[in-house]
Amino acid sequence: MFLFHEFQQNKFILTDKKGEVISSFDQPGDAPSSYGNTACAATFVGDSIVVMGQQKVVIYDLNFDFIKSHQKPYAGKGMLYSGYNHLQNTYIDDEINLVAFTGGPQHPAATNQEAYYNHFNTFDLISLDSGGFVPITPLHPKSRYKQGKAFNFIRPLFQVNEDKIHFIFASDTLFHTHDLSKAENGLTVEGIPFDDFILNPGYPFGGSEDYDTPKPRKGEVKSYFKVDEKDLILYQSGLSLENTPLRGTTSRExxxxINARLNPLKFLVREAEGEYSKVGLCTTNFTPTHVDGKNRLWARQHVELLDQEPEFYTIYQVALVPQ
Incomplete structure (x- = not known):
């Protein structure tokens, strides 16, 4: 089965593998059984669907009949992310839990305060039985976010495999592994050998990001997937200030x-711990979006590149093939 979310209508659609609709959910955000006005993420857990809203996690059956919900025990703040794979399954003591990125840590400090980084938790571990939201995965001592500068919009791209969380921050060059089975020293990092990656230098504590002064376009990790014990990293290196085309000199399109040509989407494959492939250029026909529970990689068609809107929305099952 496939679970789709239509963002503008805030509607979920469940289909079979042929694309036939099985059920849908489009209740108002203030309905008692709703997850709210925004679906931040969703996933399958057995024969149920779990949706993470801004303030709660809601569990439905496959007909979107309400089963139960768990309220988030702290107020949401910072960026609200939707459309990312920010809710994934893991097993702790033979019980299914959820690893979630909710948009920011549980600590109330602002992003321009040192306490924000000292108390940062990358993920929440959510128990489907008790509903507890346990903060996990602090920043590693080698993290660039622990070096005395402030940053906005810290977002991980992650995948959970059994009791391990593998992740990369979108604007970082470290590959992280958090082994949940280890009470201590469970978080390890290694450098990613990007061919080039422009980093945002951050700004002083107590200050604010300078959005008025022109500066280089920072590098960004766009996607991360673990496929067949290999790690696929899709990224853009960024653009230096002198190579960034000026706005207003051409049409938006x-x-x-021009930006796509100068700052193309690239890929790296992590073959094993500390071993990486050469950098390659990604195809422009589709973009990988998800790895399912059977280790299959799925991709969406680039409909925007077609001359006319197609009658059907196409998704592909693709494979990572060495060349």
Missing amino acids: EWNK
Whole structure:
């Protein structure tokens, strides 16, 4: 089965593998059985669907009939992310739990305060039975976010495999592994050998990000997937200030084409611990979006590149093939 979310209508659609609709959910955000006005993430857990809203996690059966919900015990703040794979399953003591990125740590400090980074938790571990939201995965001592500067919009791209969380921060060059089975020293890091990656230097504690001064376009990890014991990393290196095309000199469409050519989507494959492939350029026909529970990699068609809108939305099952 496939679970789709239509963002503008805030509607879920469950289909079979042929694309036939099985059930759907489009109740108002203030309905008692709703997850709210925004679905931040969703996943399958056995024969149920779990949706993470801004303030609670809701469990439905496959007909979207309400089963139960768990309220988040702290107020949401910072960026609200939707459309990312920010809710994934793991097993702790033979019990299914959820690893979630909720948009920021549980600590109330602001992003320009040192306490924010000292108390940062990358993920919450959510028990489907008790509903507890346990903060896990602090920043590693080698993290660039622990070096005395402030940053906005710290977001991980992650995948959970059994009791291990593998992740990369979108604007970072470290590959992280958090072994949940280890009470101590469970978080390890290694450097990713990008060909080039422009880093945002951050700003002083107590200050604010300078959005007015022109500066280089930072590098960004766009996607991360673990496939067949290999790690697929999709990223853009960024653009130096002198190579960034000026806004207003061309149409928006032409400006986007120039940027895509100058700052293309690339990939790296982590073959094993500390071993990486050469950098390659990604295809422009589709973009990988998800790895399922059977280790299959799925991708979406780039509908925007077609001359006319197709009658059907196409998704692909793709494979990572050495060349």
